[in-house]
Amino acid sequence: xxxVAKLGLAILPVLLIVGCGSKDVxxxxxxxxxxxxxxxxxxxxxxxxxxxxxxxxxxxxxxxxDADKDLLAERKVYFDFDRSExxxxxxxxxxxxxxxxxxxxxxxxxxxxNCDERGTREYNMALGERRAFSxxxxxxxxxxxxxxxxxxxxxxxxxxxxxxxxxxWKWNRRAVLVYSE
Amino acid sequence: MKKSVGIxxxxxxxxxxxxxxxxxxxxxxxxxDAIPIAVVPFKVAGSNKLSTDIAAVIEADLARSAQFNPLxxxxxxxxxxxxxxxxxxNWRMLDVPNLVIGExxxxxxxSYFVKFRLYDVYRQKQIIGYGFPAKAxxxxxxxxxxxxxxxxxxxxxxGAFDTQVVYIKKFPNKEQKPYRLYLADADTYxxxxxxxxxxxxxxxxxxxxxxxLAFAMxxxxxxxxxxFDVATGKAPIRLTKRSIKASAPSWSPDGKKMAMQVxxxxxxxxxxxxxxTKKMTRIASHWSIDVEPRWSPDGKSIVFTSERGGSPxxxxxxxxxxxxxxxxxxxxxxxxxxxxPDGKMITFVHLSExxxxxxAVMDLGSREMHIVADSSYGESEHESPSFAPNxxxxxxxxxxxxxxxxxxxxxxxxxxxxxxxxxxxxxxxxGEVREPAWSSYLN
Numbered sequence: 001x002x003x004v005a006k007l008g009l010a011i012l013p014v015l016l017i018v019g020c021g022s023k024d025v026x027x028x029x030x031x032x033x034x035x036x037x038x039x040x041x042x043x044x045x046x047x048x049x050x051x052x053x054x055x056x057x058x059x060x061x062x063x064x065x066d067a068d069k070d071l072l073a074e075r076k077v078y079f080d081f082d083r084s085e086x087x088x089x090x091x092x093x094x095x096x097x098x099x100x101x102x103x104x105x106x107x108x109x110x111x112x113x114n115c116d117e118r119g120t121r122e123y124n125m126a127l128g129e130r131r132a133f134s135x136x137x138x139x140x141x142x143x144x145x146x147x148x149x150x151x152x153x154x155x156x157x158x159x160x161x162x163x164x165x166x167x168x169w170k171w172n173r174r175a176v177l178v179y180s181e
Numbered sequence: 182m183k184k185s186v187g188i189x190x191x192x193x194x195x196x197x198x199x200x201x202x203x204x205x206x207x208x209x210x211x212x213x214d215a216i217p218i219a220v221v222p223f224k225v226a227g228s229n230k231l232s233t234d235i236a237a238v239i240e241a242d243l244a245r246s247a248q249f250n251p252l253x254x255x256x257x258x259x260x261x262x263x264x265x266x267x268x269x270x271n272w273r274m275l276d277v278p279n280l281v282i283g284e285x286x287x288x289x290x291x292s293y294f295v296k297f298r299l300y301d302v303y304r305q306k307q308i309i310g311y312g313f314p315a316k317a318x319x320x321x322x323x324x325x326x327x328x329x330x331x332x333x334x335x336x337x338x339x340g341a342f343d344t345q346v347v348y349i350k351k352f353p354n355k356e357q358k359p360y361r362l363y364l365a366d367a368d369t370y371x372x373x374x375x376x377x378x379x380x381x382x383x384x385x386x387x388x389x390x391x392x393x394l395a396f397a398m399x400x401x402x403x404x405x406x407x408x409f410d411v412a413t414g415k416a417p418i419r420l421t422k423r424s425i426k427a428s429a430p431s432w433s434p435d436g437k438k439m440a441m442q443v444x445x446x447x448x449x450x451x452x453x454x455x456x457x458t459k460k461m462t463r464i465a466s467h468w469s470i471d472v473e474p475r476w477s478p479d480g481k482s483i484v485f486t487s488e489r490g491g492s493p494x495x496x497x498x499x500x501x502x503x504x505x506x507x508x509x510x511x512x513x514x515x516x517x518x519x520x521x522p523d524g525k526m527i528t529f530v531h532l533s534e535x536x537x538x539x540x541a542v543m544d545l546g547s548r549e550m551h552i553v554a555d556s557s558y559g560e561s562e563h564e565s566p567s568f569a570p571n572x573x574x575x576x577x578x579x580x581x582x583x584x585x586x587x588x589x590x591x592x593x594x595x596x597x598x599x600x601x602x603x604x605x606x607x608x609x610x611x612g613e614v615r616e617p618a619w620s621s622y623l624n
Contacts, residue, residue: 084447110401118538120517120530120564121383121616122429122442123486123493125399126449126470129426133447152401153426153444157351157381 071096076160077135079173081116084130086138094135097177098142105145111135112176113153114160116169121155128153135175215250216279216335218243219272222254223283223295224262231285231320235295238324239281239331242342242368246332247602252277264298264307272302281331292316295323299331309334321370341569342367345620346576347375347385347394348593350612361612362396364411367619369593369606375409376417383616384429389436391620395420397428406430406441421454431475431483440464440474440483451485451498464498465505473517478524484508486516495529508543511550515541517565521572522621526598528553528566528575538562540577542598553600554579563594565616573598576617579605593617 077090086094101107113132115124132151140146161171220236220243243249254260258271262284272280283297298310311330315323325343332340344367352359358377362385365372376382380400387394394409396417405421406428421427426444433440439454443461451465451474465471469488476483482499489496490507493514498505509515514532521527524545531541531552540554540563553575556563566577574595581590591613593606606614 112401117562119493119514119532120473120486122473123470123516125428126442126444126472129444129449130447130470137447150401152399152404154381154399155383157383157399 068096072100075177076174079131084134086134094138098139098144101144101148108148108180110178111151114158114174115156116172117156124155125153128155131175215248217250217277218279219252219277220281221260223285226286233320235324238321239328242328245604269302269305278302297327338573339571341571343623344570346617348617349382349615352612386430386618387620388432389434395430429473433476434478434480440476442472475519477520484518484527519567521568522570540566554596567618569619570621576619578615
């Protein structure tokens with residue numbers, strides 16, 4: 001039972017992040033549902049054997065890895081207008097990517113910085129670069145080697161969502177993590 | 182089977198070329214007291230027919246300036262071609278004070294000689310007359326040159342008809358290489374594609390002598406500044422190193438240096454490159470964003486956009502003092518400035534308190550700013566202003582988002598510096614037209 005509660009706590013933030021961070025909710029919710037089923041089974045086993053703490057921690061480790069898997073599936077972080085600070089909602093996603101990059105030194109990523117259409121093209125090139133760099137800084141502060149990361153700015157040239165209002169703009173002010181493994 | 186595929190392929194490209202060539206000119210607001218003028222169809226010697234109606238091109242140029250009101254051909258009482266044929270009372274009766282006549286001779290080698298004369302109808306005198314040799318493919322150009330002469334005689338300011346514009350068009354992503362760079366005459370005829378690419382192309386600009394174009398390309402591979410030689414037409418050549426994320430090129434007036442913005446470590450700085458030696462010198466270095474450098478016509482300073490004061494505003498860097506002073510204080514943001522040809526004014530993008538991206542002009546002497554193209558956000562967003570070579574007009578790109586639709590209409594607009602006259606070059610809607618830049622006077 002204890003374990004279920006723990007898992008619940010681990011999954012909850014994922015749901016929250018998915019809820020506010022993704023524009024395609026359907027696609028992202030699906031894997032979370034699968035995990036809940038698997039982890040419920042693990043919890044029953046833990047309860048049945050009574051007091052085997054080793055199993056318990058193993059399940060927790062697996063659960064953490066699974067939670068990371070979901071976070072790693074998230075490749076986009078979003079920004080406020082004309083800002084480049086990493087918002088609290090996305091720190092957990094970036095932490096998961098940092099853990100993965102540290103654990104996998106052969107992996108490398110390209111961070112693509114993007115802006116909404118407001119403002120001039122060249123200014124947005126610089127703003128996109130600053131957003132990408134802001135993600136780079138966050139990752140290197142977690143211990144990721146700089147040699148694993150490069151950045152590129154597309155300014156306002158590559159909108160994710162077409163449209164000319166905040167409903168579209170908020171999905172275009174983003175940094176995208178692209179792995180090359 | 183193979184053969185028919187080949188034919189389809191050719192037709193497809195023919196269609197693309199045609200679709201991208203149509204920019205429709207429409208004058209939305211003109212001056213009330215436009216000057217009446219009659220441009221009589223030019224007589225072609227012998228029975229030759231020309232592909233270009235020179236008088237019609239001149240008429241269209243003058244009408245487009247919104248400062249002239251050409252007389253319709255059907256209203257002309259006579260169509261003289263030689264000075265001895267002119268009966269001034271035919272024009273006085275119509276209250277047309279200015280008359281243009283002309284003749285075209287064909288030479289033995291197939292080239293032409295175009296003669297034109299401008300008359301003051303009331304004084305019954307020739308104001309000016311010229312003869313131009315021309316090859317068959319230069320007849321439109323000669324017509325624009327004649328328009329320039331007429332404009333200068335009657336307005337006191339050199340015309341900017343025999344000039345060119347460069348611009349970018351962005352086609353839908355489903356098309357291959359959707360970013361395309363174009364060159365066209367100032368009336369948007371003779372549109373030629375310079376290059377197309379999958380990566381974003383932006384910030385096209387002219388060399389001071391009009392012989393070259395510089396532009397930037399973004400992307401994870403191959404970003405940087407490129408130079409295209411207009412005269413040779415050879416493929417563009419990379420100017421900056423592959424390791425440098427450079428964009429926003431601006432030539433020094435002597436053509437020897439290039440100012441640019443360089444992105445690194447989350448910031449952007451302004452650099453000047455010696456084009457011959459490729460040596461880079463940083464002129465504005467600040468932890469904040471410094472972008473969009475533009476050289477002053479006297480070469481002594483550079484105007485640029487900086488966020489050092491908290492929001493993007495315009496600053497002027499002077500080479501002698503090595504200092505930058507702030508130019509703009511009104512508005513949430515002021516960006517992408519460029520100088521008038523006499524260096525006395527700048528035009529730029531002004532984000533007002535109500536969220537609209539407008540085109541503004543500032544007199545650098547008085548520091549007075551005024552809006553020349555207003556934009557209430559949601560209706561249109563204006564961008565990339567630059568002066569015409571005669572300093573009387575500003576060309577910019579306008580975006581008109583379509584309510585309830587994903588795409589947007591785009592167009593080029595030329596507006597007079599006082600904001601009273603507007604010419605719209607409306608795009609055909611296939612590609613988004615962006616970032617126009619007017620050449621200086623051609624030789």
